[in-house]
Amino acid sequence: MTDLLLRNVRPMGGTATDVLVVGGRIAAGPAPAGTPEEDGRGMLLLPAFVEGHTHLDKTTFHLPDWLVNEVGPRIEDKIDTEREWRARTGHDAGAASLAMAKAFLAAGTTRIRSHVDVDTSGGTTHVERVLQTREAMRGLQEIQVVAFPQSGILGRQGTESLLDAALAMGADIVGGLDPCAIERDPVKHLDVVFGLAEKHGKPVDIHLHEPGTMGAFSLDLILERTRALGMEGQVVVSHAFCLGDIPERDRDALLARMAALGVGIATTAPASRPVPLVAPCRAAGVTIFGGNDGIRDTWTPYGSPDMLERAMLIGLRNNFRRDDEVAIAFDCVSAAGAKGCGFADYGLASGARADLVLVEARSLAEAVVARPVRKLVVSGGRVVARDGALLA
Amino acid sequence: MTDLLLRNVRPMGGTATDVLVVGGRIAAGPAPAGTPEEDGRGMLLLPAFVEGHTHLDKTTFHLPDWLVNEVGPRIEDKIDTEREWRARTGHDAGAASLAMAKAFLAAGTTRIRSHVDVDTSGGTTHVERVLQTREAMRGLQEIQVVAFPQSGILGRQGTESLLDAALAMGADIVGGLDPCAIERDPVKHLDVVFGLAEKHGKPVDIHLHEPGTMGAFSLDLILERTRALGMEGQVVVSHAFCLGDIPERDRDALLARMAALGVGIATTAPASRPVPLVAPCRAAGVTIFGGNDGIRDTWTPYGSPDMLERAMLIGLRNNFRRDDEVAIAFDCVSAAGAKGCGFADYGLASGARADLVLVEARSLAEAVVARPVRKLVVSGGRVVARDGALLA
Structure with a gap:
């Protein structure tokens, strides 16, 4: 004691x-x-702080050499570049995630939700390695592992079984990815994701980068399934950029449904594109919380294990200048993060x-x-x- | 030597x-x-770095107590709150600017362009005090002082004479402010600003927060006067938010005129609103450079004397992820800043x-x-x- x-x-x-x-x-x-x-x-x-959306397995934080980023502009460029870089370098997701988790702890973060790649190139290796990091940090830091199909499910035969295996070996949450824009078959994608959630009795956290009405359509389908399966309080939508660039009336209708179903939003508050703003989400009763997304990986050189920096970036993105507003930015990396991710005793x-x-x-x-x-x-x-x- | x-x-x-x-x-x-x-x-x-747009006189950086920000949302709220706070607290622009200048130097910035308030409440006091700071830092740091009519010129009788006095006592640059939105008479405002520039043979740097077509109209008038007075290479437009939210064709037409006239842009790259993006400005041949704007003042709790942080925020705002793009963000707080402000031997x-x-x-x-x-x-x-x- x-x-x-x-x-x-x-x-x-x-x-x-x-x-x-x-x-x-x-x-x-x-x-x-x-x-x-x-x-x-x-x-x-x-x-202590809550990191609500990161990718512990992807980082190059632990490597001796700086990774020069020369990646192309499309999301597909980034996905392909990463998979190729990994195959070439033999990237060690265990060493990466452990170094990153420790850096988070040193900077005051004791609870982390990490999406971890599952794909037909790496299989469940990243999940196995991050589960080892989770064990190594047990008692010091609570890590949730999302089995995340970074390269999609439908286009790569075998990914569904790999996700199934990852959940069986201890991943906590079922991930998903852009049902329309990447998967190109939203119903089939969501049937797989929610099917795995039902089978394993585990929650869902879906990356939804899709903008505008396409993203709003995918979100609509997600909410429909959340209700049909009785998964209230068990679903998070990460990014949800569409909520930043559809008409406010449509946004507010979606937010009202999300609030009723207890569907949360993980935001990185990126400065360079429309995002769900924190104030209207909170006003609607939706739990919105913060995360880095990747930190110094093949996608981006930015990010930091310091969640106070993420709070600052959330504050800047939302034009939170008053002290009572900055406190809301801090809430996004603390109490709201714990609530949205379901971390207990916070x-x-x-x-x-x-x-x-x-x-x-x-x-x-x-x-x-x-x-x-x-x-x-x-x-x-x-x-x-x-x-x-x-x-x- | x-x-x-x-x-x-x-x-x-x-x-x-x-x-x-x-x-x-x-x-x-x-x-x-x-x-x-x-x-x-x-x-x-x-x-060493270049701070291209800040307000050394406004900061509370040097004060023992944290200033609780409870300001309203409009730009007029912020202007009025600041003037009232100053009158109430007897804010010392000399101590503020000196502390801030030293913090900049410790973090590697040796060249600063500071807008300094001139208004009918404080007269030229802030300019006098910041000129003292400029003297105190001479040889260590080069500080440019912009005589800045923060409360407007036309609505407060006597401001023009005060600006005239500030320039006579050593301010380097004539400032201006939102000719339509704040001043409500763009021609009269710009006649005063460019009249003072002509009289004193000094360059111009105008705060232009105005969005959309209103801002584009003001910018058009500024460019017209730049050409008419032969002030090529002598004019900077700070913020120029309008260039972030007008159609690209209109934006590019304005950028082409700015490039031809050597009119630069100072940007803080705020995350919460449309801004001129760095890449199209540079592609058009316009010098765009970075600054904090205010640092921990009555306007905002954010900002830092660390120009590498501003480079990071410029990178995030412009979605600069590749190493060659991050180098452009750094250029905005170094070589482009020196060029845009006219700092020699950089x-x-x-x-x-x-x-x-x-x-x-x-x-x-x-x-x-x-x-x-x-x-x-x-x-x-x-x-x-x-x-x-x-x-x-």
């Missing part, structure tokens, strides 16, 4: 107080004699798992815009990192 | 070499005996002023996306900062 007394900390930037941890959870009442203490020196206390209330971060900042907004070094990271009541570096 | 030999550095990420500085300038040939040396340890060598070539930055990065793209600490900052051949901190 891990006990800890954090003295003189300011939860979410509020008044200084002490925070007690008993048996790895936040507790009320006076500290038992002999409880180990940390002096918080008036620092800002935050709940937060700063008594009874929550003691996953905590201390930073030197005067306010929550300053923590987001300045992204100061993590002075202390606590996971399950145990100090796991100081000054941005993991402890041994 | 400042001499220096930087050993084992990789200019722009290229092959390791030595770089010699003689008399504060980059020089060719062997180092004279006794030249002081720095061991670059194979680090990436970059030309770059890494022999004869240029030795303003240099060393960072630990494997490539230029990594420097942009990872924004590593500045291991060394050199200004005019003199080492002025190490490990992100100014030397005494």
Whole structure:
């Protein structure tokens, strides 16, 4: 049992107080004699962060050489380039995901949803390797694995069986990908995805890059199946770019259906294209939360294991300038992320798992815009990192 | 005369070499005996950065308390809130600008164009104070001061005389602001701005937030006056958001005129609204360069004296993923900034002023996306900062 007394900390930037941890959870009442203490020196206390959409297996974060990106502009270019690069280099998804997971932990993230590639080239290798990373991080960090058909299901015979195998070996969630634009047969694609979800009793998280009315049509089909299968609260749509470029009336009708069905949205808040805006989603009652997407991989050189940076980018994309708005950006990488991904026991209330971060900042907004070094990271009541570096 | 030999550095990420500085300038040939040396340890060598559009006088960067932002959504809300906050707090534009300028220098920026407020409440006080900062930084950092009518000229009697006084006391550039949307009389506004430019023989830099066809109309009037007054190469349009939301054919027609007249664009690349994209501007031959706009002021909590962060945000906004594209984002905060603002003797070539930055990065793209600490900052051949901190 891990006990800890954090003295003189300011939860979410509020008044200084002490925070007690008993048996790895936040507790009320006076500290038992002999409880180990940390002096918080008036620092800002935050709940540890949630990465709601990344690809731990894809990163080149751990490699000695910089990967020069020369990829073409279309999504198909990026998919093909990645598969070829992997075959050529023998990319090790285990080393990649473990290095990335540790970097996330050092920067204060204790819960991660990672999409992990399943395809006919690599089979279930990436899933096996990321499941090993999940085991290696158990107790320190909770990792959800999405079996993700990055190269599509319908065009590559055998992918469905591989997804089935990945779910059988422990992947938590069924992934999907652009039912119209990539798969070119939305009904068949969604039948496979929801069929696997039903068979394994697992939730769904579908990448939906499709813009405009095409994306809205795919989303409509997803919602129809969510309702028909009684999967309320079990479906996430990642990206959902279409919600950023259809008429507001149509958007709001879709958001109302998503709210009623408990369908969440994972957003990376990219600056260069229309995206679902956070405020109307929240106003409609839809849980929208943040993630990096890939980090320094063959798709993109950007991204960071620092979820405060993602909060800043969400804030910038949504023109959140007021302190109360910046707090919403932070919510997207904390409480809303936990809710959207279904991570239990989250937060700063008594009874929550003691996953905590201390930073030197005067306010929550300053923590987001300045992204100061993590002075202390606590996971399950145990100090796991100081000054941005993991402890041994 | 400042001499220096930087050993084992990789200019722009290229092959390791030595770089010699003689008399504060980059020089060719062997180092004279006794030249002081720095061991670059194979680090990436970059030309020191250029901040092409900021407001040094507005920042709260130097204040002990966090400024809670509760401002309304309209541009007029922000203008009024700022003027009222200043009157209430006795904001010190001298301390603010000096702290900000030093933070820029520590992070590797040796050239800054700062718009500085001139209005009937504060008179020319801000300009006077920032001119003091310019003097304090002379030799270390070159600061251009734009006399900027933040509250407009036409609605507040006396502003034109104040701008005239600010230019007489040493402001370098005549500012302007939204001739239609704020000033409501574009011809009269531009007559004042270009009249002052003609009288003082100084260039122009106009804030143009106006979207769509209204902004395009104002831009048209600006270009007309640039040509009529023979001010080729002497005019910058800041923001120019309209170029992001008019039809491409109309945009390209304006860009062609801007290129012919040498009219540049300063962009902050905001994520939350249409903006002029970098690639079509460059393709048309228009110099487009980057800046923060305000940093932690009453307008916004965002922004940073780290111009590599601005390069990253420009890259994200323009969907620059390839290494050769990320290099363009960097160009916006370096060579293109120097060209657009008219800062002389810029770059890494022999004869240029030795303003240099060393960072630990494997490539230029990594420097942009990872924004590593500045291991060394050199200004005019003199080492002025190490490990992100100014030397005494």
